[in-house]
Amino acid sequence: MTSGTLPQISASQVESPDSLVARFGPERPLVLDSGVELSPLQIAYQTYGELNAARSNAVLVCHALTGDQHAANVHPVTGKPGWWSTMVGPGKPIDTDRYFVICSNVVGGCLGTTGPASINPETGKPWALTFPLVTIRDMVRAQAMLVDFLGIDELFCVAGGSMGGMQVLEWAASFPERVYSAMPIATAAIHSAQNIAFSEVGRQAIMADPEWRGGRYLEAGTRPAKGLAVARMGAHITYLSEEALHRKFGRRLQDRSAPTFTFDADFQVESYLRHQGEAFVERFDANSYLYVTRAMDYFDIAGSHDGILANAFRGTRTRFCVISFSSDWLFPTGNSRSVVHALNAAGASVSFVEIISDKGHDAFLLDEPELIATTSGFLAAAARKRGI
Template sequence: MSMESAIASTDQRFGLRRSIRLAGPLRLDSGASLTPVEIAYETYGTLNAQGSNAVLICHALTGDQFVASEHPVTGKPGWWTRAVGAGKPIDPERHFIICANVLGSCLGSSGPASIDPATGAPFAMRFPVITIADMVRAQAMLLDHLGVAQLAAVVGGSMGGMQALAWPTLYPERVRAVLAIATTARHSAQNIAFHEVGRQAIMADPRWRGGDYYASGEPPAAGLAVARMAAHITYLSEAGLTEKFGRKLQAREAKTFGFDADFQVESYLRHQGISFVERFDANSYLYITRATDYFDLAEDHGGSLANAFARTQARFCIISFDTDWLYPTTESRNIVHALHAAGRAATFVELSSPFGHDSFLLDAPEMNRVLDGFLRGGA
């Protein structure tokens, strides 16, 4: 039994969100259960009579469900309008497109800012720790509600790619094709280290208050901004930063011999941090980064990545970018080798781009051609 309603998030900066409230329970990897489960989502296009054209798009770490529609907080266009829309590889004229805000986030799905029905107050750090697999199980609950028995494809980049890879391991009969972009099958020590720097920046902010900052209306903005700044560096490439900023000064003729933003790159990072605080919740950042750090697709399959893919018959397309040092091409090759070892059909493409990890979100016509060809190949 489920009901559909508009759910208001606790932090009013994020406004009202259209969500599905499902009775649950959703059993989590931690052993905890979540009841009820709120899932905010967007859809585009129509499910065909055969129920065969559904495409699930999974968003990245701090993304959202507004993949091809205006973001209600920032007013910006959807984050993947380069790939989703009329005449694009993922086209609502051909596909029934679904994108859900992940569990643990702050754009309408259940997360630390949600109200705990047992107390009437926000969960904060009492929200259970979640995993990528838990996010996928929540998405499966949404698909059940929408009447989608099988996905023509699941598509995602970065953390979205982790979800895309997890889908056929958890629901091997429900996925016909998987498109995983700029991603990995497990977080490395370096990945975890960068996230820990960000988490510590948030928790060191006096306004964090152990996660109970909602009632004060004063979130740990400074800590969250620093966390975003540190993470944003990993999304770029050295060549891209050098080409865009070099050592150019910011609106001045000489160094100030102080600690203002003398360099353009400093000003850019500060802007990224400040703007991020306006659209994201600090506790959600803690939970979602922890979920990615826990991600290791082989862990539940005897340490064998090939075993993880043994039960699915899905086709796979794995895409990497040559300047991505967060999830480098070697990580994608490891996935492809495991797929081949499991006897799965897998296409692999490394694309050239100066933009680093974020390439999949930016102008990438070659990526669009690969997406389009792969999706049409399974039609």
């Protein structure tokens, strides 16, 4: 039915360099929230560490909007360290000497898992906007297929930040018996109106680029690079706090002693943002950006549980560690607090830490001592309890 193999390239935009790929044929479609059956499906993933004999030490790490499966290895496209190399590795909180760590590219993504840049086998062309919309729950269902494929019944932990944290919460809600512990970080159980608004501006920036061509840019051999860069620049501001931007850049000028009285990037912060935009388009597919932001917009766990978030977690035995950052204004602490209140109402085991940091939302990706200490402590205690 499926096979774990070295990467095979099915389209230029869906390479999965250095990743394992699980393939699911027509007999095992992914049934999406929209009702569409997606098939064939391939999932690109990385693993770190060894699965123990009891198959009890697996940790699933879930990536954020623009992340991918390369959590803890050098990224094959950018050459930079994996996005969670502060958290995953030997002796790190998610200790690869102790745990078997899995990280897969989400469905709808662009680094090896089936998404809008994949070839639709019925047409022989990239799906583009004919790809069905996916939800966070669809992403989690695909991950569950991968976990099945790897022969793992229960995950010792599911962990992730931002959109990764949404997946953590959805795992705990959809598959409570398969999640021993959960670490949703800098996240929410519902995407706010403000965050939907930011998503929409990014999508409109992409769609405004004539090179987007109604989504069919791959067939035309082009890319909406300018629109995608603008989307990234705007989003990037929301990942940092005002304090962080002030400390990093303030109003310092770039390579000059006085303003040029032009539209050049006089200020360092302008130059930084332009670089962020340009670098991003080298590694991310514009249509995937549309699909994955849309998945976040639709996310509302309470909405699928009679409007009561606690109902999503009643009877759960999962141990939760909820973490927020004080200067995160994209997923403010209030969002995490709502999750904690619901978990308390459901009688769950919950630890909650708001980490005081001025680094904003992206703090979950940084080497924050309190994040390291909190997650290490939580996982070590859970591992003792679990007998790992």
